[in-house]
Amino acid sequence: LPSIGGSFICTAVGYVTKATGNATCFFKILLAYYLSSGLAIGLGNSKDAGFDAQFSTRKTYRFRIYVPVAMLIVLLPLAGRLTARLPEEPTVEMVLLLCLCVAGVGFFCGVLVVTGTVIVGSLRYQSRDCLVLSWIGVACAGLACIVAQWVTGFGPLAAPGEVHAFFDCGAFLSALCLAICTALDLSGEWEQAFDRTAEEEEPLQVVAPWECRAIWSPAIQGGNAAITVFLFPLLPLVHCQSLATTLVLWKLFMDFVGPVLMLCWRCPWPFAGTAALISTRVALLAAVLYLIPRSDDFRIPLILAWNLLMLCGSVLTCAMDRLLEGSSAQPAAPETLAAAVAADKADVSVVEGNGDDGDAKPPLTWLSRVRANRLAHQLGIVVGLVSAGIVVYPAAGNGGVVQATELRCRGLPTCAAPSAALAGTQHWPCGGGGGGSGATVGGAGGSHDSVRIFHYGANMGCAKLEALGIYPLAATPARAAGFRLSFGSAPGFPTSAQEPAFGGLQTCGDGGCVHGVVHELTRRDLATLSATEPGYTLGELPDVAAYHGEPLRGVLAYLPAGAWVAEAPSRRYAGLVWCQANASLSSGYSRQLACELAGLGIAGLSCAEERFQPLAVQSQSF
Numbered sequence: 001l002p003s004i005g006g007s008f009i010c011t012a013v014g015y016v017t018k019a020t021g022n023a024t025c026f027f028k029i030l031l032a033y034y035l036s037s038g039l040a041i042g043l044g045n046s047k048d049a050g051f052d053a054q055f056s057t058r059k060t061y062r063f064r065i066y067v068p069v070a071m072l073i074v075l076l077p078l079a080g081r082l083t084a085r086l087p088e089e090p091t092v093e094m095v096l097l098l099c100l101c102v103a104g105v106g107f108f109c110g111v112l113v114v115t116g117t118v119i120v121g122s123l124r125y126q127s128r129d130c131l132v133l134s135w136i137g138v139a140c141a142g143l144a145c146i147v148a149q150w151v152t153g154f155g156p157l158a159a160p161g162e163v164h165a166f167f168d169c170g171a172f173l174s175a176l177c178l179a180i181c182t183a184l185d186l187s188g189e190w191e192q193a194f195d196r197t198a199e200e201e202e203p204l205q206v207v208a209p210w211e212c213r214a215i216w217s218p219a220i221q222g223g224n225a226a227i228t229v230f231l232f233p234l235l236p237l238v239h240c241q242s243l244a245t246t247l248v249l250w251k252l253f254m255d256f257v258g259p260v261l262m263l264c265w266r267c268p269w270p271f272a273g274t275a276a277l278i279s280t281r282v283a284l285l286a287a288v289l290y291l292i293p294r295s296d297d298f299r300i301p302l303i304l305a306w307n308l309l310m311l312c313g314s315v316l317t318c319a320m321d322r323l324l325e326g327s328s329a330q331p332a333a334p335e336t337l338a339a340a341v342a343a344d345k346a347d348v349s350v351v352e353g354n355g356d357d358g359d360a361k362p363p364l365t366w367l368s369r370v371r372a373n374r375l376a377h378q379l380g381i382v383v384g385l386v387s388a389g390i391v392v393y394p395a396a397g398n399g400g401v402v403q404a405t406e407l408r409c410r411g412l413p414t415c416a417a418p419s420a421a422l423a424g425t426q427h428w429p430c431g432g433g434g435g436g437s438g439a440t441v442g443g444a445g446g447s448h449d450s451v452r453i454f455h456y457g458a459n460m461g462c463a464k465l466e467a468l469g470i471y472p473l474a475a476t477p478a479r480a481a482g483f484r485l486s487f488g489s490a491p492g493f494p495t496s497a498q499e500p501a502f503g504g505l506q507t508c509g510d511g512g513c514v515h516g517v518v519h520e521l522t523r524r525d526l527a528t529l530s531a532t533e534p535g536y537t538l539g540e541l542p543d544v545a546a547y548h549g550e551p552l553r554g555v556l557a558y559l560p561a562g563a564w565v566a567e568a569p570s571r572r573y574a575g576l577v578w579c580q581a582n583a584s585l586s587s588g589y590s591r592q593l594a595c596e597l598a599g600l601g602i603a604g605l606s607c608a609e610e611r612f613q614p615l616a617v618q619s620q621s622f
Contacts, residue, residue: 040109451523490504
């Protein structure tokens, strides 16, 4: 039950980022969830004893189960409705409402964490694997979330109905768990658990040297949680938001695999195992941080490193809890406690004191250790989130616009290198010609009846040209020095509320260049194409070179005819240009273009999942 809310909310990373265009929005949602959850855990650890003294154990724990679950059943669908409205209303008020709703989910999940810890603690004499089994139960919520995501089709491009259905599944799972709890309660299965919760203050019997080191487990669990959660606010910075969602789902699956592996480990957990896992996690963390801003080129290595990192974290969390299981087979006997006081005064770490002596420490209980682990786990989450926020906010601009995802754009050259694999001329690239009998791009100026046009936007691909009945004679990837691609409008541009800007070439003096495709067109086709480019004028580019290095002479390009006003384009147009560049030009240039678009608030473009069509294809006429 406690992990249902977190699993479903974290899976929304791709949708929230794409809907708001803001890398920090998901961070705020996570912060609202985990701060409120930590508050509930802290209050439970410090204030539960007062409630337990006033009310019967059974009434107290029934209240702590039924009320929070009932609130989750109400709040999760509400969170889904608010999330689905983000694409239409990505306002500060809407994000604030969503954060408040998520904070409510986090608070009641935190209450359930404390309640579950006590109830699991009451069963510790029945199984040495009780805490590992509880982590498997926690992970089952993640598996259910994976199934819900697959059934509903929820993702970065989900329709409002799919978003509603996904979060409704979370509410349904909560209701299903509540029904199972009710059935167990009515059948009397919980009576023993409720009765034994009063024994939580039984001192802990510690006999083995390594078990004495269990006091390290809260610190290790806290640091482990900080490493895991540190990466989640950075997920909006990956190249594709569908990949961000995939990584979250893989993490939920690794949360299940880790406890299962620990359940199969029957030997005492060695200190060397802890050291090895910590070292491995640190190395994998560095690898993931390196791969996140390069996820477009290293998708598979990122997924593998991420999975190993999360698996090691899941195993380490269970290992720290298993230390307590190994030291709590039964409560300490009175004679052991008497010896413990003497040992404590003699500074011999066998058992901690029973509190009868004013100078002795209070009795150390098994449940207090588990509570300490859970609280440290939550504090580690908060520390990880705050640390990640220090990284995310400098990489994002004001006003909710992702600023070029600086982690990815930092260090990119102003003129990307050409790709040798794409060098050369392709004849009749859009068909319609008879196998390569047309003119080539490579002579002094093409054939007498054709012209060379440097295309840098929607015209790079064949979709628009074919819709106009234009079939280029040849195509050559090239770059033009002294120009850069800009987005905006000029007098005569066919802009509208849906299409506020288009691409245009602007001069630059920083050694930059723009990449594109040089098409050789017949003069008749050029006239047809020019009729669809209002607001542009044809001008010659002085310095154009093909990818294989050969200078191209007499190359024309469509240049803005009037005063240029920079403006962010529509997602359709931006995606169309980027996907054409990604398919036809060097990866360095497509990465550069992705950063330019991210700076305009257009991030996470997916050529496979989104259909970016030219207007000519949509309407078949201009």
